[in-house]
Amino acid sequence: MSTTLPLLSQQQALSDAFKSVSSLLDERISLKTLRKKAWDNFTILGFPNKSNEEYKYSGTEKLIEKIECWNPEALTTVDFDFDKVRKINPNAYHLFLINGKLMPVVSDIELLEKECSFCSLSQAAKDYPEMFEKHLGQSSIHFQDAFAQINLALAHEGLFIHMKPKQKLHKTIQINQIFTTETPSFIQTHHIIIAEALSEANIIETYWSADNTIFYFGNHLTEIAVSEQAQLNYYRLQHENTSAVHVSTIQATQQKDSHFDTNTISIGGFWTRNNLNIILEGKNAVSHLNGLQIMSHQQHIDNHTLVDHEVPHCESNQLYKGIFNQKSSGVFNGKIFVRKDAQKTNAYQSSKNMLLSENATINTKPQLEIYADDVKCSHGSSTGKIDESALFYLQARGLSTDSARAMLMCAFANDVIQTIRIEPFKGYLESLIEDYFNL
Amino acid sequence: MSDILHEVTSSEYKYGFTSDIEMDTAPMGLNEDIIRFISKKKNEPDWMLEFRLKAFAKWLTMNEPRNWAHLKYPAIDFQKIIYYAAPKPKKQLNSLDEVDPELLKTFEKLGISLEEQKRLSGVSSNIAVDAVIDSVSVKTTFKETLAEKGIIFCSFSEAVQEHPDLVKKYMGSVVPYTDNFYAALNSAVFTDGSFCYIPKGVRCPMELSTYFRINTAGTGQFERTLIIADESSYASYLEGCTAPKRDENQLHAAIVEIIAHKNAEVKYSTVQNWFPGDKNGNGGIFNFVTKRGICFGDNSKISWTQVETGSAITWKYPSVILKGNNSVGEFYSVAVTNNYQQADTGTKMIHLGDNTRSTIVSKGISAGFSNNSYRGLVRVAKGAKNARNFSQCDSLLMGDKCGAHTFPYIEIKDPSAVVEHEATTSKIGEDQLFYCKQRGLDTEKAIGLIVNGYCKEVLNQLPMEFAVEAQKLLSVSLEGSVG
Numbered sequence A: 001m002s003t004t005l006p007l008l009s010q011q012q013a014l015s016d017a018f019k020s021v022s023s024l025l026d027e028r029i030s031l032k033t034l035r036k037k038a039w040d041n042f043t044i045l046g047f048p049n050k051s052n053e054e055y056k057y058s059g060t061e062k063l064i065e066k067i068e069c070w071n072p073e074a075l076t077t078v079d080f081d082f083d084k085v086r087k088i089n090p091n092a093y094h095l096f097l098i099n100g101k102l103m104p105v106v107s108d109i110e111l112l113e114k115e116c117s118f119c120s121l122s123q124a125a126k127d128y129p130e131m132f133e134k135h136l137g138q139s140s141i142h143f144q145d146a147f148a149q150i151n152l153a154l155a156h157e158g159l160f161i162h163m164k165p166k167q168k169l170h171k172t173i174q175i176n177q178i179f180t181t182e183t184p185s186f187i188q189t190h191h192i193i194i195a196e197a198l199s200e201a202n203i204i205e206t207y208w209s210a211d212n213t214i215f216y217f218g219n220h221l222t223e224i225a226v227s228e229q230a231q232l233n234y235y236r237l238q239h240e241n242t243s244a245v246h247v248s249t250i251q252a253t254q255q256k257d258s259h260f261d262t263n264t265i266s267i268g269g270f271w272t273r274n275n276l277n278i279i280l281e282g283k284n285a286v287s288h289l290n291g292l293q294i295m296s297h298q299q300h301i302d303n304h305t306l307v308d309h310e311v312p313h314c315e316s317n318q319l320y321k322g323i324f325n326q327k328s329s330g331v332f333n334g335k336i337f338v339r340k341d342a343q344k345t346n347a348y349q350s351s352k353n354m355l356l357s358e359n360a361t362i363n364t365k366p367q368l369e370i371y372a373d374d375v376k377c378s379h380g381s382s383t384g385k386i387d388e389s390a391l392f393y394l395q396a397r398g399l400s401t402d403s404a405r406a407m408l409m410c411a412f413a414n415d416v417i418q419t420i421r422i423e424p425f426k427g428y429l430e431s432l433i434e435d436y437f438n439l
Numbered sequence B: 001m002s003d004i005l006h007e008v009t010s011s012e013y014k015y016g017f018t019s020d021i022e023m024d025t026a027p028m029g030l031n032e033d034i035i036r037f038i039s040k041k042k043n044e045p046d047w048m049l050e051f052r053l054k055a056f057a058k059w060l061t062m063n064e065p066r067n068w069a070h071l072k073y074p075a076i077d078f079q080k081i082i083y084y085a086a087p088k089p090k091k092q093l094n095s096l097d098e099v100d101p102e103l104l105k106t107f108e109k110l111g112i113s114l115e116e117q118k119r120l121s122g123v124s125s126n127i128a129v130d131a132v133i134d135s136v137s138v139k140t141t142f143k144e145t146l147a148e149k150g151i152i153f154c155s156f157s158e159a160v161q162e163h164p165d166l167v168k169k170y171m172g173s174v175v176p177y178t179d180n181f182y183a184a185l186n187s188a189v190f191t192d193g194s195f196c197y198i199p200k201g202v203r204c205p206m207e208l209s210t211y212f213r214i215n216t217a218g219t220g221q222f223e224r225t226l227i228i229a230d231e232s233s234y235a236s237y238l239e240g241c242t243a244p245k246r247d248e249n250q251l252h253a254a255i256v257e258i259i260a261h262k263n264a265e266v267k268y269s270t271v272q273n274w275f276p277g278d279k280n281g282n283g284g285i286f287n288f289v290t291k292r293g294i295c296f297g298d299n300s301k302i303s304w305t306q307v308e309t310g311s312a313i314t315w316k317y318p319s320v321i322l323k324g325n326n327s328v329g330e331f332y333s334v335a336v337t338n339n340y341q342q343a344d345t346g347t348k349m350i351h352l353g354d355n356t357r358s359t360i361v362s363k364g365i366s367a368g369f370s371n372n373s374y375r376g377l378v379r380v381a382k383g384a385k386n387a388r389n390f391s392q393c394d395s396l397l398m399g400d401k402c403g404a405h406t407f408p409y410i411e412i413k414d415p416s417a418v419v420e421h422e423a424t425t426s427k428i429g430e431d432q433l434f435y436c437k438q439r440g441l442d443t444e445k446a447i448g449l450i451v452n453g454y455c456k457e458v459l460n461q462l463p464m465e466f467a468v469e470a471q472k473l474l475s476v477s478l479e480g481s482v483g
Helices: A008-024 A029-045 A061-065 A082-086 A109-115 A121-127 A129-135 A146-154 A388-396 A401-417 A423-436 B002-009 B032-041 B046-061 B101-110 B114-119 B143-149 B156-162 B164-170 B181-189 B430-438 B443-459 B464-478
Strands: A092-098 A117-120 A159-163 A172-179 A186-195 A200-209 A217-226 A231-238 A245-254 A259-266 A271-280 A286-295 A300-309 A315-324 A329-338 A346-355 A361-370 A376-384 B023-025 B085-087 B127-133 B136-140 B152-155 B194-198 B207-213 B224-229 B234-242 B249-252 B255-260 B265-273 B284-295 B301-308 B313-316 B319-322 B328-337 B342-345 B348-351 B357-366 B371-380 B388-397 B403-412 B418-426
Touching (some): A008 A146, A082 A092, A092 A109, A109 A117, A117 A121, A146 A186, A146 A271, A172 A186, A186 A200, A186 A231, A217 A259, A245 A259, A259 A300, A271 A286, A286 A401, A300 A315, A300 A346, A315 A361, A329 A346, A329 A376, A346 A361, A361 A376, A361 B418, A401 A423, B032 B046, B046 B181, B156 B164, B156 B194, B301 B313, B301 B443, B328 B371, B348 B357, B357 B443, B371 B388, B430 B443, B443 B464
Parallel strands (some): A092 A172, A159 A186, A200 A231, A231 A259, A346 A376, B127 B207, B194 B224, B207 B234, B224 B255, B249 B284, B284 B319, B342 B371, B348 B371, B357 B388
Antiparallel strands (some): A117 A159, A376 B418, B152 B194
16 A cells, blocks of 8 residues: 655644544544544555555645644634625525534524434534434445545534435525635534435535635545435535645445435635545435536646445436646546446446646546446546537637637536536526636 | 356366477576576577666566556466476477477467468468467468568567667667566566568568467466567568466466557457466466557557457556557457456557547456456647547446456546547347347357457457457357356
8 A cells, every 4th residue: 555644743743633632522432433443544544645546646745745733723703705605595594614613693503403403513423422323434434545534533523414204305405614724724524414214305515715815625524324215416516715625525325216416516626636435225226426627727626436336226327527727637537336236237427528728637537347247337438629610610600719619618517517406506507607718 | 048158167278288399498486597597598699688687687676566457366476487498409490390290289289280381382361470389489480481572570589699780779669678567577588479570661461470379387478579660561460379278377478569660550469368277267377468569650550459368367458659640559359258267458548649549449258257357548648639539448247246347547638639438338138139049049159149249340350360260269268158
């Protein structure tokens, strides 16, 4: 295993952080053991560099070096235009988090509490100990990734959302995460989302920086359990500043007849890594994973997806699209894993990318690992430029080169946007992309 | 259905025979002395020995690559291998009468009768065969015919003696000894192989062919092939491999280098049928091969076609470096794994020049308990204008105990590139089988028909002489293995 251990000075700071966190947390023994195990896993793995196959195109040493604070103090307020974010989707329960900590004053807590049980992660350890213990880290402890492990070991801010059986949320829950820090910090958040049998919910999560230039290293973990016949739509928009580092891991498990839709839209961030792991544990589960990345300047994004078909008769569908301009670079690594007994699996994956500049780079690796014979699995990946004939067609009808290009770009991105099922959010994204390309 | 499966998976390796040819072997193990021994045995010039020793020194610093490939196999003890085994007596042969009769029998069993070839000399559809048994080139047929055209087709050691300038200039220029662990090992200990040079403007009138065979127990075969196609020339090269049936694993680590100059075209076809191990996964060849060609000049073309049905372990990525403008790289592959075979094979297409094109068509078929992986790289370097790639990787699974995997790496650094990749995994459709059976074919024939159709795109690329053999091989390896 090729790894980089954190720098010596940081190593000390890191283990101090772990000690102080583990002494502070008021959790059951089993959870303390789990956190210790995650810590041990992390110390074995170390922060990944490029010789780690999973991080072949995205080394992290240089970014880790910049971190000065591993366990930043919790904040309660921030100077931020909350209304701007509320406007994205006015008809939703908005929850605002500052560095992962819930801000009750500006959030719609009371309204949401009438519909489902939710609280901060640390509160959940006290209020819902059984459920908390049942879900925290249960599947992500097995994900051999340094960032997931250190999050499990250290993260104690975030949300706990629990949908009771048969519960159908009337409105979308929109989680808005805002980050700010004075010293370059390592900010970790951890959500647990549980959708019990036959429940239905829409969740949007957005990521913002309070300041346009500050550097921080965000490491987020979301653990999702979708029970039998439940339906969960979980959409994310990453719109942080172009100095921020964003690492996120979604670890989702799906039971029989469940439906899970996720969409990852990335526009912001200096360096982004999204790990999306979906484990299909129950028959007839359906999963849709979509993603859109629009990158420019020196931005870098790395999307890793894993769909693990453990049982027969499941379906998964992926569509990832990327547009890369200037010196930006992108990675897509999608893995479809079909276990021996997972017959009648239907898995589809498509990755399409457009390079707009001489200096942009895209590396893709659509991967299939299949151990069952009666399956239909396919993947396609394409990289290209703007279709000259389409461009000519539009120009022949009187559009300027720039607006014709912008229109084609928006159309390219739109495939992904159209999969979103929440109307105001979809409209917001459409206009966001139109603005991005000055259409 | 399971009866047929049983029958096929238990079918014996039909090339499993040993020839009692007297062998001249080196002591077991590897050290500088062995390398000096090999070099001395072959009466090599000093620069060759130096090259070997440098490669050996490099090899000592390298680690066996064990992490990245989707393969599982026991550690190889490189000190338990005999690095040199030559058939005795080793003297210059002028006519077939002088060839050891045992050896001739071997070839007859292999189905490449040299006698037949010789008798038919003068007929244009002939194949010139260079047979390599346990690393030593035994006989090159049609050498004279080729010489008339200025084509050099001989064993590698002969080339070292007679064409040292060419060897010095091109050896290691495509696969340097620092390239990887097995390339370094081969560079240090290679014993023979084939050498081919096509001069300017010459279109090689016949298929050039090498036949490799591992005969002595406990030997590794380390052969090296070097093909140079000078400006505006053309050559089609065939390679076939078999090995006798033995219980222990035998190592095969070869290097093939191809250089295509301006407007030249080289077509390299392989039918690899080394002993795959028995049905319980014992024995078989470990095949670790580095094959690479460079389209050096403008408008050049290199095409790899491979039918891989043998070996317990296959680790092989025939690649093309597209350096010249408008150059073309092609890779057509059928890889079949049965029983406990494991294959991790694919290609690399490195686009450097402008307007370069590459096509990858890979068909994997897994049966029994085998694992079959496609691993490929398409890289478009910065400034490589208008590169075009199309890749298609299809996998066919037969039975629920095997695995089919795809690991394509696509790295694009130029916006004018158009790169497409598709992969599918499926099994033979019940409806297709039903259709064939309804028209009176039995299951076995129906499967043969469907599989052959599935591989047609690749088989069509093979020269006639090989296509027939390849089709037979496919049916031997697969007939009826759908449950």
